[in-house]
Amino acid sequence: MKNKDPRLLLQSAPLLRQELTTPAAMKDVWIALLPASCAALWFFGLSALLILSVSIAGAVLTEWVFTDKEKRRFALSDTSAGLTGLLLGLTLPPGLPLWMAFLGGAVSIGLGKVIWGGLGTNIFNPALLGRAFLLGTFPIAMTTWGAAGGPGEFFQIHSSNLALPFMQGQYDALSAATPLGLMKFEHQSTALGALFMGNTAGSIGETSSLLLLLGGIFLLLRRSIDWRIPAAIFLTAALFSLIMFISNGDVYPSPLFTLFSGGLLLGTFFMATDPVTSPLTPKGCWIFGIGIGFLVVLIRLYGGLPEGMLYAILLMNAATPLIDRYTQPRIFGRKG
Amino acid sequence: MTNTNENSKTHSARSQEPGSSRLIFSMAIAGFISGIIIISIYILTFDTIKENKARELREAVFKVLPNVSTMQKLHFSEDDSGADNKKLMVVKADGMDDEMMFAGYDQQGKFIGYAIQGKGPGFQDTIHVLFGYLSSRKNITGMEILDSRETPGLGDKIFKDMDFVGEFINLPMVKNIKAVKKGKKSKDNEIDAITGATISSKAVVRIINKAFNKWSPRLPQQGNEPVLAKTVVTKESGER
Amino acid sequence: MATDITAYEEMIKGLWRDNPVFVQVLGMCPMLAVTNSAINAVVMGLATFFVLVGSSFLVSSFKQWIPKQVRISLYIIIIATFVTVVDYSLLAMLPAIHKELGAFIPLIVANCMILGRQEAFASKHNVKYAVMDAVGMSGGFMIALFALGSVREILGVGAFFGVDLFGANFEPWVIMILPPGGFLTLGLLLLFFNWFTERRRQFLDKVAEAERVAVAGVDKNG
Numbered sequence: 166m167k168n169k170d171p172r173l174l175l176q177s178a179p180l181l182r183q184e185l186t187t188p189a190a191m192k193d194v195w196i197a198l199l200p201a202s203c204a205a206l207w208f209f210g211l212s213a214l215l216i217l218s219v220s221i222a223g224a225v226l227t228e229w230v231f232t233d234k235e236k237r238r239f240a241l242s243d244t245s246a247g248l249t250g251l252l253l254g255l256t257l258p259p260g261l262p263l264w265m266a267f268l269g270g271a272v273s274i275g276l277g278k279v280i281w282g283g284l285g286t287n288i289f290n291p292a293l294l295g296r297a298f299l300l301g302t303f304p305i306a307m308t309t310w311g312a313a314g315g316p317g318e319f320f321q322i323h324s325s326n327l328a329l330p331f332m333q334g335q336y337d338a339l340s341a342a343t344p345l346g347l348m349k350f351e352h353q354s355t356a357l358g359a360l361f362m363g364n365t366a367g368s369i370g371e372t373s374s375l376l377l378l379l380g381g382i383f384l385l386l387r388r389s390i391d392w393r394i395p396a397a398i399f400l401t402a403a404l405f406s407l408i409m410f411i412s413n414g415d416v417y418p419s420p421l422f423t424l425f426s427g428g429l430l431l432g433t434f435f436m437a438t439d440p441v442t443s444p445l446t447p448k449g450c451w452i453f454g455i456g457i458g459f460l461v462v463l464i465r466l467y468g469g470l471p472e473g474m475l476y477a478i479l480l481m482n483a484a485t486p487l488i489d490r491y492t493q494p495r496i497f498g499r500k501g
Numbered sequence: 502m503t504n505t506n507e508n509s510k511t512h513s514a515r516s517q518e519p520g521s522s523r524l525i526f527s528m529a530i531a532g533f534i535s536g537i538i539i540i541s542i543y544i545l546t547f548d549t550i551k552e553n554k555a556r557e558l559r560e561a562v563f564k565v566l567p568n569v570s571t572m573q574k575l576h577f578s579e580d581d582s583g584a585d586n587k588k589l590m591v592v593k594a595d596g597m598d599d600e601m602m603f604a605g606y607d608q609q610g611k612f613i614g615y616a617i618q619g620k621g622p623g624f625q626d627t628i629h630v631l632f633g634y635l636s637s638r639k640n641i642t643g644m645e646i647l648d649s650r651e652t653p654g655l656g657d658k659i660f661k662d663m664d665f666v667g668e669f670i671n672l673p674m675v676k677n678i679k680a681v682k683k684g685k686k687s688k689d690n691e692i693d694a695i696t697g698a699t700i701s702s703k704a705v706v707r708i709i710n711k712a713f714n715k716w717s718p719r720l721p722q723q724g725n726e727p728v729l730a731k732t733v734v735t736k737e738s739g740e741r
Numbered sequence: 742m743a744t745d746i747t748a749y750e751e752m753i754k755g756l757w758r759d760n761p762v763f764v765q766v767l768g769m770c771p772m773l774a775v776t777n778s779a780i781n782a783v784v785m786g787l788a789t790f791f792v793l794v795g796s797s798f799l800v801s802s803f804k805q806w807i808p809k810q811v812r813i814s815l816y817i818i819i820i821a822t823f824v825t826v827v828d829y830s831l832l833a834m835l836p837a838i839h840k841e842l843g844a845f846i847p848l849i850v851a852n853c854m855i856l857g858r859q860e861a862f863a864s865k866h867n868v869k870y871a872v873m874d875a876v877g878m879s880g881g882f883m884i885a886l887f888a889l890g891s892v893r894e895i896l897g898v899g900a901f902f903g904v905d906l907f908g909a910n911f912e913p914w915v916i917m918i919l920p921p922g923g924f925l926t927l928g929l930l931l932l933f934f935n936w937f938t939e940r941r942r943q944f945l946d947k948v949a950e951a952e953r954v955a956v957a958g959v960d961k962n963g
Contacts, residue, residue, distance in 0.1 A: 262912070265912075276925070280932075298916065301915065301916035301919065301921060302914045302915055302916040302917070303912060303914070303915070304655060304697055304915055305655075305696060305697040306912065308697070328912075331907060331911060331912060332907075332910045332911060332912060333910050333911070333912040334912075350682070350699070469624070469700055519808045519810070523808060524808050524810055524811050527806065527807065527808055527811065527815065528811055528814060528815065528818075531815050531818045531819070532818060534822075535818050535819070535821070535822040538822050538825075538826065539822060539825045539826075542825065542826045542829045542830070543829060545829075545833075546829040546830065546832065546833035549833040549834075550829070550832050550833050550836075553832075553833070553836045554836075557836070652915070652919065655915060
């Protein structure tokens with residue numbers, strides 16, 4: 166409300182306010198994701214741009230359809246739906262048919278958020294729920310990876326992107342194995358330099374460790390995310406894979422490979438730290454992070470899938486209410 | 502709702518308590534009648550069910566062993582003397598157990614090959630495989646999945662994907678076969694796995710290897726194959 | 742007894758208003774387990790139909806002779822007998838489908854919808870009403886099974902009753918024929934059903950309100 170006469174400004178108790186609103190927090194995440202999204206365009210060209218925009222469109226459109234008319238402008242103005250779409254898009258393979266990306270965006274918001282009651286009420290991270298749905302529904306399309314190209318191939322769109330709705334993508338001979346897939350099925354390691362820069366096959370937004378780290382550090386400096394969760398995930402994953410690496414270096418990957426390959430960085434900074442689906446208490450954050458770090462290595466090394474970040478985070482999301490309950494600080498003067 | 506009269510009904514029923522003999526009597530009558538019905542349906546359907554099962558198995562055997570028109574079951578067990586040396590015996594028992602395999606013969610009753618079964622863990626549940634084996638040429642002649650609960654649309658390609666099934670036709674079985682990634686097949690004893698169903702494909706290969714390694718030392722020497730007994734199963738008539 | 746309700750109404754209520762799946766949320770186990778194709782759903786529906794109608798008929802006919810202390814055991818004996826009959830008949834006649842339905846045919850015994858109908862309805866009403874109620878309830882169950890099975894088969898395989906719908910290039914939604922697809926589809930169907938019922942109620946309320954106003958207006962004028 167605008168007051169015409171400043172002398173008549175009346176305010177009640179909290180006179181100092183922190184200007185951290187939902188849109189502002191979302192803006193930080195958008196900025197932090199910018200480098201990784203640019204890397205996606207650099208490595209995967211126009212295909213990446215198409216997938217990102219379509220999955221954002223799917224998410225925003227679903228939010229628009231399922232929100233009350235009166236609340237629509239408010240619900241869309243915090244840009245959280247678009248952010249969910251972007252996060253989902255970054256976890257998709259570059260050759261995915263666009264209609265699947267759209268469906269994924271719609272499922273993320275529809276089944277991941279709206280159905281639970283909207284922003285702040287969902288149990289699972291919406292973007293990951295959308296990815297889990299796509300992975301379960303189209304397992305082959307979701308695990309067919311294109312090799313990373315350079316800027317020279319920017320305008321080459323994968324023919325499989327343009328499949329008609331409900332139809333299979335026609336894959337051009339671009340199939341490449343991700344570093345994790347190579348590790349799991351062929352026991353081949355990928356050079357750390359390539360992993361760090363991002364010149365490998367994989368989901369469009371997960372390959373460049375450097376730029377993801379940049380975004381993550383930005384979020385940490387802005388205090389948009391709790392530092393305990395990434396710290397716990399990194400330490401646990403590194404420690405666990407170090408133990409395995411020492412026990413049998415031929416079969417198990419090194420800790421650095423574990424940290425820089427697959428979706429670990431993307432998931433750690435941008436999905437595990439989602440304030441809605443992660444614990445509230447400091448102690449809870451540690452437990453949550455340790456759980457993810459342990460599960461991701463466990464799934465990668467012993468599971469049927471090469472990558473475990475998705476299910477590690479979703480499982481710990483499910484455990485979050487329980488963690489919150491058991492780590493609630495004791496009220497002063499009462500027995501626990 | 503429909504239960505508006507519930508209360509009035511239960512009140513009147515509570516007035517007289519039946520003795521326990523009456524309770525036992527009514528239970529016994531119900532059990533008796535139910536037993537009679539169940540036994541009669543069992544007898545009525547018994548033959549058809551048995552025939553269905555036998556036909557399923559027979560068709561599988563004839564499918565994995567080409568040019569075979571008669572088969573008999575072989576059981577790996579002690580012979581009548583009861584001595585310790587186990588060997589393959591011709592049996593005509595119903596049903597099937599893990600120590601059983603099949604021998605196929607052509608129309609003249611000449612021995613053609615064996616159909617060997619194997620079981621093992623797949624992606625979700627046990628896969629039951631039957632494969633034909635020509636001992637003279639050391640060839641696998643075909644593979645059939647008898648039972649599996651693999652993921653529909655992915656793992657079930659082990660019997661729906663004809664390219665994969667076709668790889669087991671005339672597959673040399675000198676040493677163990679191996680599943681490799683699709684398109685990477687370079688040696689005779691390698692099998693292209695199904696894209697998206699690597700685990701199920703590898704499971705099939707592993708089961709075949711295991712069953713082969715278990716049975717090949719038990720097979721009699723060439724020329725010593727079990728002769729066709731008189732009561733046998735043929736393609737046309739079923740069990741005689 | 743229920744003189745104001747006709748037998749026809751007893752039947753029709755099970756199909757929609759008191760639908761055992763969408764409204765009473767009963768019989769979820771077969772509902773989720775065997776609806777990965779339309780034909781499985783229909784066979785399961787028919788099997789349940791046979792068991793429910795048969796046992797309702799028997800329970801209602803013999804209700805005077807069933808002592809209430811052992812009634813549950815007797816209902817179970819009756820239901821189990823019918824289930825065994827169905828089990829063996831299917832095994833003999835449709836071995837392929839029996840293999841797919843697997844353990845869920847014997848598990849019809851444990852379908853709480855069936856026992857619930859005996860306890861709540863067939864044991865208190867005469868044969869005509871009991872049978873009509875059983876027909877309606879199992880019909881409603883079958884409708885629900887069929888709806889779920891159709892959605893899951895069309896999306897999950899791209900076919901309907903095994904007939905290919907979309908051509909070879911169709912990308913099947915694998916999750917739909919797996920258990921999670923069952924939960925998802927059932928949840929969405931329940932959502933749709935509740936939404937529809939709610940909208941209908943609101944509409945009827947509005948009509949009633951308009952009528953009341955109109956009547957009041959007429960009264961005032963007259």
